[in-house]
Structures are given as structure tokens and as C-alpha cells.
Amino acid sequence: MQIAVLGAGSMGHGIAQVSAMAGHDVVLRDIEEEFVEDGLEGIRANLRGGVDRDKISADEMEATLERIEGTTDLTGAVADADLVVEAVPEDMDLKQEVFADVEEATGEDTIIASNTSSLSVTEMASALEHPERAVGLHFFNPPHIMDLVEIVVAEQTDDRTEEFAVDYVRGIEKEDVVVRDTAGFATSRLGLALGLEAIRMVEQGVASPADIDEGMEIGYGHPMGPLELTDHVGLDVRLHIAEHLREELGERFKPPQSLRRKVRAGNLGKKTGEGYYVWEDGERVGMSGEWGGDE
Numbered sequence: 001m002q003i004a005v006l007g008a009g010s011m012g013h014g015i016a017q018v019s020a021m022a023g024h025d026v027v028l029r030d031i032e033e034e035f036v037e038d039g040l041e042g043i044r045a046n047l048r049g050g051v052d053r054d055k056i057s058a059d060e061m062e063a064t065l066e067r068i069e070g071t072t073d074l075t076g077a078v079a080d081a082d083l084v085v086e087a088v089p090e091d092m093d094l095k096q097e098v099f100a101d102v103e104e105a106t107g108e109d110t111i112i113a114s115n116t117s118s119l120s121v122t123e124m125a126s127a128l129e130h131p132e133r134a135v136g137l138h139f140f141n142p143p144h145i146m147d148l149v150e151i152v153v154a155e156q157t158d159d160r161t162e163e164f165a166v167d168y169v170r171g172i173e174k175e176d177v178v179v180r181d182t183a184g185f186a187t188s189r190l191g192l193a194l195g196l197e198a199i200r201m202v203e204q205g206v207a208s209p210a211d212i213d214e215g216m217e218i219g220y221g222h223p224m225g226p227l228e229l230t231d232h233v234g235l236d237v238r239l240h241i242a243e244h245l246r247e248e249l250g251e252r253f254k255p256p257q258s259l260r261r262k263v264r265a266g267n268l269g270k271k272t273g274e275g276y277y278v279w280e281d282g283e284r285v286g287m288s289g290e291w292g293g294d295e
């Protein structure tokens with residue numbers, strides 16, 4: 001199959017890589033030559049890591065790279081594509097513009113997908129003359145490691161498009177879950193509900209962040225507790241999603257005070273060195289605030 005991936009950033013280059021590894025021919029498009037090159041270099045680095053860890057052979061790495069072409073030319077990228085996946089920044093106007101431009105430059109049967117993590121695919125699809133070919137393909141970061149893809153079915157998505165999406169996801173050896181296009185889809189909504197409740201429990205002094213996380217890790221088998229996960233994702237990102245879900249789904253997603261306070265103070269989690277934990281050189285070294293000191 002011929003696939004075009006639009007946007008060679010964090011997600012786009014990974015989506016191009018996993019598609020090419022499954023044998024598809026891929027064109028990776030970004031707006032500047034430099035961004036295309038960065039994306040291709042990211043793919044080379046991931047594949048080299050795979051060879052070093054004996055996950056793939058050097059021949060597989062070469063064959064994968066041969067199936068990927070980089071470009072800044074939108075029309076050339078999408079003209080013969082069976083599937084276009086956009087991974088441009090999370091902005092509705094931009095995504096609608098990209099959808100409309102793709103439709104103008106590609107065939108009638110091409111499936112047009114978005115990797116949005118929070119925006120309405122239904123709204124995006126409304127920019128198309130043939131919106132029944134639109135669908136969400138929500139990959140997780142980083143796409144070459146994470147096994148899940150949420151398939152987001154918009155109001156307009158027809159059965160052919162949904163079946164195509166399921167076949168594609170299974171074909172690249174990922175696991176699919178199919179969800180209706182609602183705020184937060186399935187994973188962000190449930191993941192955030194757990195994260196916000198854990199923050200409220202810290203605020204109420206129910207237990208320390210480390211004890212709450214350990215409870216979920218050992219008691220429920222979660223690979224990472226909700227507070228450490230919040231630090232990994234970024235407190236600013238979680239606050240932004242909470243505000244969006246509160247608007248769409250109601251007060252149960254009201255952001256807790258400490259989340260707002262920490263974001264205002266620039267304590268955004270692992271990336272700034274402090275969130276609900278304190279981080280040094282990417283390692284968790286203690287808890288933040290009143291729980292401060294050793295765990």
C-alpha cells in the first residue's frame with residue numbers, strides 16, 4: 001500500500017517508520033526540508049537502536065529505509081496514496097486546512113486519517129467534500145514502541161473506512177480499539193479521570209504520591225502510577241486536556257488546585273525537574289512539596 005504521512009515531528013516519523021516496517025511504501029512530508037531530514041534521522045536512529053538490541057536485522061533496517069521517501073511537496077506525497085495520515089500540530093484550523101488540501105490533491109478513494117489526540121475528527125472531516133473517508137488513527141508515543149492505536153470513528157466515517165483502518169492497524173502489528181468520536185476518546189478520558197482523582201487524594205492527605213502510585217502499580221498491575229504518569233506526560237498537557245474535558249463532559253474533570261498552582265509556578269513534571277515528584281537527570285529522586293524528601 002502507498003501511505004503518505006504529513007508532519008515529520010515526534011509522531012509523524014514514528015508512524016512512517018512502523019508503516020514502512022510492515023512493508024508499505026511511505027512518503028513523509030513536512031513543510032521545511034530541515035524538518036523532513038530531522039524526521040528521517042529520527043527513523044534511522046530508532047532502527048539503529050532496534051538493530052543494536054537485536055529486535056531487527058541490518059537487512060530489515062535497510063529495506064525499511066528504502067521504502068521511505070522524504071519530501072516537502074504535498075501534491076507529490078498524496079497523489080497516489082491509499083492512506084494519508086496527518087500528524088501536524090494540534091490545531092483545528094490547521095488540520096481542516098490540511099484535510100481540504102489533501103482532498104484536492106488525491107484520488108476519490110483515498111482514506112484520510114488524523115493522529116489527533118484530543119480534537120474532534122467529526123469537525124475535521126466537515127472540511128471534506130467526502131467526509132465518509134475520514135477517520136482518527138490515534139497512535140501512542142513513541143509509535144515504534146507503543147502497541148495501541150485508537151481508531152476514532154467520526155459521525156461521517158463509513159463502514160469501508162472503519163474496516164480499512166482496522167485492517168491497516170492490524171497489518172502494522174498494532175492492537176486496535178475502536179471508539180466513537182467523543183472528547184478524550186477512551187484512553188485520555190479514563191487515564192485523566194484516574195490522574196485527577198489521584199491528585200485530589202494527595203491534596204486531601206489520603207496518602208503520599210509514592211504510596212498512591214505504588215498502590216496502583218502493585219495492587220492493580222499498572223506499569224506506572226497515575227501521579228508519576230502525570231509527571232511524565234507533563235502537568236501543563238494534563239491541565240490543558242482536563243480543561244477541554246471539563247468543557248465537554250462536565251465538572252468531574254475540573255482541574256484540582258494543586259495542578260493549576262504547579263503549572264503556574266512552572267513545575268511541569270519530569271521535563272522541568274519537578275511535578276508531583278522531584279527529578280534529576282531524568283530519574284525520580286524524591287517527592288515534591290509537603291511530601292518532600294525521601295520516599
Ligand SMILES: NC(=O)c1ccc[n+]([C@@H]2O[C@H](COP(=O)([O-])OP(=O)(O)OC[C@H]3O[C@@H](n4cnc5c(N)ncnc54)[C@H](O)[C@@H]3O)[C@@H](O)[C@H]2O)c1
Pocket residue numbers: 006007008009010011012029030031032035086087088089090091098115116117118138139140141
Ligand atoms: N506527542 C505526543 O505524545 C502525541 C501522542 C499522540 C498524538 N499526538 C498528536 O500528533 C500530532 C502531532 O504531534 P507531534 O507531537 O508529532 O507534533 P510535532 O510538533 O513534534 O510535529 C508536528 C510536525 O508537523 C509539521 N507541520 C506543520 N504544518 C504542517 C503541514 N501543513 N504539513 C506537514 N507538516 C506540517 C511541523 O513542522 C512539525 O514537524 C498532534 O495532533 C498531536 O496531538 C501527539
